[in-house]
Amino acid sequence: MTNPDQPQSKEPGQQVLERLRDLERRPVEALVLYQARRLETLLRHARQTVPFYKDRLDAVFDADGTLDLSRWQDVPVLARQEAQEHAEHLKATMIPADAGNALPDRTMGSGGSPFHFIRSLAAVAADAGNTLRIYLDHGFDLNARLCDIRLDVSGNSSWPEGSTRKAWTHGEGTGDYALLDINTDTDKQVEWLLRCQPRSLFTWATNARRIALELERTGRSLPLTSIATSAEPCSQAVHDDLRRVFGLDPVDILGAREIGIVAFPCNHSPLHHFAAESAFLEVITDEGKPAGPGETGRIVATGFYNFHMPFIRYDLGDYVTLSDRPCGCGRSLPAISKIHGRARARFSTAGGRKIFPDVPEAELDAVMKPCAWQIAQTGIGALEIRVDGLDLRQVEAQRPRLAEILETGLDEPVSFTIVEKSLQPGPGRRKHESFRNEIG
Numbered sequence: 001m002t003n004p005d006q007p008q009s010k011e012p013g014q015q016v017l018e019r020l021r022d023l024e025r026r027p028v029e030a031l032v033l034y035q036a037r038r039l040e041t042l043l044r045h046a047r048q049t050v051p052f053y054k055d056r057l058d059a060v061f062d063a064d065g066t067l068d069l070s071r072w073q074d075v076p077v078l079a080r081q082e083a084q085e086h087a088e089h090l091k092a093t094m095i096p097a098d099a100g101n102a103l104p105d106r107t108m109g110s111g112g113s114p115f116h117f118i119r120s121l122a123a124v125a126a127d128a129g130n131t132l133r134i135y136l137d138h139g140f141d142l143n144a145r146l147c148d149i150r151l152d153v154s155g156n157s158s159w160p161e162g163s164t165r166k167a168w169t170h171g172e173g174t175g176d177y178a179l180l181d182i183n184t185d186t187d188k189q190v191e192w193l194l195r196c197q198p199r200s201l202f203t204w205a206t207n208a209r210r211i212a213l214e215l216e217r218t219g220r221s222l223p224l225t226s227i228a229t230s231a232e233p234c235s236q237a238v239h240d241d242l243r244r245v246f247g248l249d250p251v252d253i254l255g256a257r258e259i260g261i262v263a264f265p266c267n268h269s270p271l272h273h274f275a276a277e278s279a280f281l282e283v284i285t286d287e288g289k290p291a292g293p294g295e296t297g298r299i300v301a302t303g304f305y306n307f308h309m310p311f312i313r314y315d316l317g318d319y320v321t322l323s324d325r326p327c328g329c330g331r332s333l334p335a336i337s338k339i340h341g342r343a344r345a346r347f348s349t350a351g352g353r354k355i356f357p358d359v360p361e362a363e364l365d366a367v368m369k370p371c372a373w374q375i376a377q378t379g380i381g382a383l384e385i386r387v388d389g390l391d392l393r394q395v396e397a398q399r400p401r402l403a404e405i406l407e408t409g410l411d412e413p414v415s416f417t418i419v420e421k422s423l424q425p426g427p428g429r430r431k432h433e434s435f436r437n438e439i440g
């Protein structure tokens with residue numbers, strides 16, 4: 001039977017969007033009820049048809065099959081590595097008709113080997129609606145070209161041509177869509193962009209920054225009216241450079257290929273909202289408890305519409321701080337005040353805490369060349385500053401200034417060495433990490 005609340009596999013983005021517009025402004029209680037219904041459908045399906053979940057969801061089911069979501073916290077969190085190892089058992093043996101076809105996809109898994117997974121077309125349709133909401137809310141010109149520079153696993157979007165499609169993913173507007181694999185040198189990306197003349201650019205946050213700096217360095221420009229970023233933390237330094245070069249603020253989107261869009265920036269405030277109509281998104285502290293308003297934790301996601309390969313309590317590893325006040329825009333979707341990045345971007349203090357460093361990147365840039373440094377924590381109170389393409393003696397001469405910046409941002413004294421290391425993105429590109437905890 002078709003569920004009127006569920007994105008249908010062949011539904012255009014516009015129709016999904018209308019449902020999102022309705023859901024996002026329902027009272028919180030109605031949203032919670034909606035989520036509970038979506039969860040119930042998914043959990044029953046997973047328990048009956050997905051071998052991996054046969055017993056794993058027992059905590060929330062009574063002996064007579066009654067679902068009790070008050071015990072939801074007892075359902076084990078699914079780590080990425082675990083999902084990758086059990087990929088075959090995560091596949092459903094039967095699929096509801098309105099889930100649509102299976103779409104194979106893959107992402108870079110842990111340890112550098114690709115994680116092959118499946119998404120239902122219904123989940124992709126939900127994502128198209130979410131994407132359209134973001135583009136419309138933030139004034140993207142859907143009738144002009146969008147250039148997207150991301151990891152292209154198909155191998156069909158290499159420089160110099162990249163690949164083009166007639167329409168953006170949500171199918172609205174008359175603008176076309178051009179894709180280039182991010183494993184392309186920055187100067188070649190810029191050359192491609194100058195040929196494509198897009199109005200909108202979508203790429204990883206530090207890649208957008210590299211493009212901006214390369215355009216600035218070579219005295220060229222692009223007629224951009226919108227920039228969307230994802231995949232990496234969109235730091236203040238990224239914001240500052242994009243604003244200076246393009247006069248634009250990036251629209252920073254948090255997502256995961258296995259789940260889809262997770263959080264999007266509000267168009268009325270500096271907060272982000274969870275895309276809570278398409279996934280059940282929890283924020284849990286390191287103690288495993290739900291984070292409250294103003295608290296920081298990592299996101300655990302359950303996508304509602306992937307019936308081919310359900311990800312239930314899937315640990316995304318991204319840390320966020322929940323807003324301590326509701327957003328003034330009228331949406332009842334949970335609000336996030338800060339997106340921090342992955343666990344590995346946390347600094348281990350001498351007191352045993354883990355904190356996201358509040359180190360001003362722009363000040364470090366002033367000492368070291370932009371995008372050509374990385375700070376690694378190698379022990380308690382010990383850092384390694386890696387620089388690329390700079391005279392080490394020049395950086396050494398700035399040691400007192402570096403110490404001052406680091407100790408202010410980390411709130412405790414640290415010792416550090418300065419070493420030369422290649423930080424240029426090469427083939428098999430990984431996400432850039434300004435700060436990286438490497439304590440074994």
Ligand SMILES: [Zn+2]
Pocket residue numbers: 266267268269271273327328329330331
């Ligand atoms: Zn808002």
